[in-house]
Structure formats: C-alpha cells, structure tokens
Amino acid sequence: MNTLRIGMVGYKFMGKAHSNAYRALPMFFPDTMRPLMKVICGRDQAGVEQARAQFGWEEAATDWRELVARDDIDLIDINAPSDAHKEIALAAAAAGKHVFCEKPLALSLADAKEMLAAAEQAGVKHMVGFNYRFAPAVQLARKLIADGRLGQIYHFRGWFLQDWIVDPDFPLVWRLQKEIAGSGSHGDLGAHLIDMARFLIGEFSEVIGMSETFIKDRPLPSAMTGLSAKGDKDAPRGAVTVDDATLFMARFASGALGSIEATRFAPGHRCTNAFEINGSKGSIKFDFERMNELQVYFTDDAEDVQGFRRVLATDPAHAYMDAWWPAGHTIGYEHTFTHEVHELLQAIKNDRQPSPSFVDGVKCQAVLEAVERSIAERRWVPVGELN
Known part of the structure; x- marks a missing residue:
C-alpha cells in the first residue's frame, strides 16, 4: 500500500x-x-x-x-x-x-x-x-540523554507560558469551558510538558500541584477561530470553568525531581514552551520560541571554556534535517507536524504502532488527573493510584 x-x-x-x-x-x-x-x-x-x-x-x-x-x-x-x-x-x-x-x-x-x-x-x-517531540533539537536532547552523555538525571523543569487571555474581556472560547476542553492550561499546555518529560526522562511517580482561575467570567463569543475570537465586552458573560494556571512538582520513577508550570497569564510570553534538564555530567536547555537551538553544557569541558554552548540543530546529523534545507537554514512550528505525520505514515507502512500512541495519551491523562486530585485533596498523589 x-x-x-x-x-x-x-x-x-x-x-x-x-x-x-x-x-x-x-x-x-x-x-x-x-x-x-x-x-x-x-x-x-x-x-x-x-x-x-x-x-x-x-x-x-x-x-x-x-x-x-x-x-x-x-x-x-x-x-x-x-x-x-x-x-x-x-x-x-x-x-x-x-x-x-x-x-x-x-x-x-x-x-x-x-x-x-x-x-x-x-x-x-x-x-x-x-x-513538540518532533523538533530536531528535542530529538537531539533525547539522544544525549539516551546515550548517557548527561549522566544520571537529577532535575526536569518545564514551563509553558502564554498570554492570549490576559485581557479579562477576551471572550469565553471553548477552551475555557470544562465540559468541552476538559481542563484549561493544565490539559492544553501542561499535557505537552508532561509528554515531553516522559519522552525525555521517563515515567512520573508522584505529583503535588496547585492551580488558579484568575478571571472567573468572560463575555460570550460571537465567533471563534483557533486561539482567536470575537465578542462584545458588554455581551452577557459566562463562567470560566477551567484553570488559568497550574503548577506542580513531581518525582520520577528514576528518582529525578521535576517542576512543571502551565499558564495563559504570562504577559509577553506568546508561546514559551521550554524545559531544562540537569544531570551528573551536564545540562540542556530548550525553548520552542527558538526551536532550532539546544543549549548544551558538559561538566568535562576544560575549565577555561566551560559554559552553555548553542547547538543549531539544522545539520543533516540532526533528526529529519536531511529532508529540508542546507545546514543553518532553520525550520518552524509547521515542520513538527510534517515530522509527526511522517512517523504516522511510516508506522502504518511498516505495520508497527506509531509513537506517541494512545498508550502515551493514557499515561499523560493519568498524570493530569493525579495533579487534579492532588490539588483537590491537598496532598502528594502517586500516579499509580489512578490505574
């Protein structure tokens, strides 16, 4: 076929x-x-x-x-x-x-x-x-970790910051209604960070979190498209039934510690989807607003040149890049989807399950709900408690 x-x-x-x-x-x-x-x-x-x-x-x-x-x-x-x-x-x-x-x-x-x-x-x-798994710089991060070049992993810090609903008169789009969206920044943005952490360093063991809805009601929209909407600030208002921001701490099965922050109330941050990982032999930093770059630090560099180096993940040595442009010519957000559907169609062609599969979706959902339970009950919640 x-x-x-x-x-x-x-x-x-x-x-x-x-x-x-x-x-x-x-x-x-x-x-x-x-x-x-x-x-x-x-x-x-x-x-x-x-x-x-x-x-x-x-x-x-x-x-x-x-x-x-x-x-x-x-x-x-x-x-x-x-x-x-x-x-x-x-x-x-x-x-x-x-x-x-x-x-x-x-x-x-x-x-x-x-x-x-x-x-x-x-x-x-x-x-x-x-x-976001399919950015070449993220693929490089996974390779560095899998190859042991960062040593034992100690920390994962992830943050996904946006500002598109800071205006209290921004309309009540479907993403702000729990019965349609499931949750707010937690399930929309935090889900990406949870998957990224699992993809890079492994499974979550337990979590504890907190969340807040800063704007309790908003004008009903007259039209919605993607992340934009139209509406009159004097229109009837409806209740916001999801979180505007959720933060949680985590312990991973490997023993590493983690913190994850997702918010739509960070003025100046259009799409700051970022993480830092620290290990015994080095560290890496990534920010999707500069998605072609991975910041890399190795402890065994000579003392007089130690520091984070910028790796531009656009060479043919980096995942997917031999399909695109000459080295140094960057790619963008839309290319992550091309890489994603490439994985999907290759998996179907070769009769294997693609990755990430529904298994990953289920595991992400388990972490999301463990965080929600921890917020409601104000305690650490083992992720396995939800299985």
Missing part, C-alpha cells in the same frame, strides 16, 4: 496544521506513503467548504459518522474540540480505520483507556498528537 486515504474531522487551528503537513510530506519525504486528502469534515457547511478549498481537500462533509463509515477512507484524523475525541475515535476503530487524535486524548482517564482498548481490540494503528 503506497497511499493512505485520509478523512479529517476538524478544520480550524489544528486542521490547518495537519493539512499543511499532509501536503508537504510527499515533497520532502518521498519515500513514505503518499497521503490522499480525501474528506475534511466539520459542522458548519460554509466553513468546512471554505477550508476544503483553502487547504486542498477533495471533498467536504458535515457528518463525521458518514465519513467514518466510508469504504474509501483508511485513516481518521481527529482535531475537533476535546469533547468529541472519544466518540469519533471509538467509531473509527470499530470501522477498522487507523486513528490520529489530537491531545489531550480525552476528557478523562477512563475515556482515554476506553479509546486505547477499542483501538487495540480493532487492531488499528493509533497516534496522539504531541507534535
């Missing part, structure tokens, strides 16, 4: 990111399967038809159930709001379709486990969308 016929549910922020990745993949990774962008699906007929024409899909549809049942679709790509993930994924698996689902995988750990069980029972491939 050299082609994969894709049906995608969702057409806004992530829909555009996924569509761009599918379109770029054959040009830069010609040895993988060719994605056929068959059907894009959304509830608003005019909106999804516009997306179809703009993004390059063959057809537009408004009923995801009909899409899932079609015989000419091999993969269902789910990037609709979080409350829709479970139902679509279960139906796709039952129909024998491979499933690619954005994060967080579900609104609850129980739902995430049900999605994983359904995919495994159906024997389909399943992937969850943690795209």
Whole structure:
C-alpha cells in the first residue's frame, strides 16, 4: 500500500496544521506513503467548504459518522474540540480505520483507556498528537540523554507560558469551558510538558500541584477561530470553568525531581514552551520560541571554556534535517507536524504502532488527573493510584 486515504474531522487551528503537513510530506519525504486528502469534515457547511478549498481537500462533509463509515477512507484524523475525541475515535476503530487524535486524548482517564482498548481490540494503528517531540533539537536532547552523555538525571523543569487571555474581556472560547476542553492550561499546555518529560526522562511517580482561575467570567463569543475570537465586552458573560494556571512538582520513577508550570497569564510570553534538564555530567536547555537551538553544557569541558554552548540543530546529523534545507537554514512550528505525520505514515507502512500512541495519551491523562486530585485533596498523589 503506497497511499493512505485520509478523512479529517476538524478544520480550524489544528486542521490547518495537519493539512499543511499532509501536503508537504510527499515533497520532502518521498519515500513514505503518499497521503490522499480525501474528506475534511466539520459542522458548519460554509466553513468546512471554505477550508476544503483553502487547504486542498477533495471533498467536504458535515457528518463525521458518514465519513467514518466510508469504504474509501483508511485513516481518521481527529482535531475537533476535546469533547468529541472519544466518540469519533471509538467509531473509527470499530470501522477498522487507523486513528490520529489530537491531545489531550480525552476528557478523562477512563475515556482515554476506553479509546486505547477499542483501538487495540480493532487492531488499528493509533497516534496522539504531541507534535513538540518532533523538533530536531528535542530529538537531539533525547539522544544525549539516551546515550548517557548527561549522566544520571537529577532535575526536569518545564514551563509553558502564554498570554492570549490576559485581557479579562477576551471572550469565553471553548477552551475555557470544562465540559468541552476538559481542563484549561493544565490539559492544553501542561499535557505537552508532561509528554515531553516522559519522552525525555521517563515515567512520573508522584505529583503535588496547585492551580488558579484568575478571571472567573468572560463575555460570550460571537465567533471563534483557533486561539482567536470575537465578542462584545458588554455581551452577557459566562463562567470560566477551567484553570488559568497550574503548577506542580513531581518525582520520577528514576528518582529525578521535576517542576512543571502551565499558564495563559504570562504577559509577553506568546508561546514559551521550554524545559531544562540537569544531570551528573551536564545540562540542556530548550525553548520552542527558538526551536532550532539546544543549549548544551558538559561538566568535562576544560575549565577555561566551560559554559552553555548553542547547538543549531539544522545539520543533516540532526533528526529529519536531511529532508529540508542546507545546514543553518532553520525550520518552524509547521515542520513538527510534517515530522509527526511522517512517523504516522511510516508506522502504518511498516505495520508497527506509531509513537506517541494512545498508550502515551493514557499515561499523560493519568498524570493530569493525579495533579487534579492532588490539588483537590491537598496532598502528594502517586500516579499509580489512578490505574
């Protein structure tokens, strides 16, 4: 099988990111399967038809159930709001379709486990969308750790800082409603940090956290697109039912200590998704706002030249970069999605599970809920307590 016929549910922020990745993949990774962008699906007929024409899909549809049942679709790509993930994924698996689902995988750990069980029972491939894993600099960080070049890992510090809802009159978008989003900065931003920590240094053992909702109510929106929205500040207001900021401390199974901070109330930080890892032989630092760079420090450097060095992860020696531009020519946010769908299609081609899979989505959800329990009960919570 050299082609994969894709049906995608969702057409806004992530829909555009996924569509761009599918379109770029054959040009830069010609040895993988060719994605056929068959059907894009959304509830608003005019909106999804516009997306179809703009993004390059063959057809537009408004009923995801009909899409899932079609015989000419091999993969269902789910990037609709979080409350829709479970139902679509279960139906796709039952129909024998491979499933690619954005994060967080579900609104609850129980739902995430049900999605994983359904995919495994159906024997389909399943992937969850943690795209930040696929930055070449992050891949380099993982290699340095796996090769033992940082020695024993002592600390993971992660922070994901944004500022797009600092204005108290910013409308009440779906991401601020628990029944749709599941949680706020914790599940949206913190989930990426949790996955990053697991990807780099291993499983969480126990956690303790705190959170706050700074703005309790907001004007109801008249329109929403991605992370933007329109609304009148004098419109009726609705309650914000998710966290604006969540911080937690962690202990990892390896014995390393961790701290993770996720907030949408950090003025001046548009998308500061960053981490620092300290080990017995060195340290690394990464900030997605400078995503092509990894700061690296080794303790065995000569004393007179010790210090963090900037590694520009754009050489062919770095993951994925031989597919792009000459050394030193940087790539961007959208390329992480191209790398992500490359992994997905290669896994399907080679009959293996892609990574990250629904297993990773379930493990991330377990940490998210352990933090929420620790906040509610004001105590350390072992992650295994939720299994």
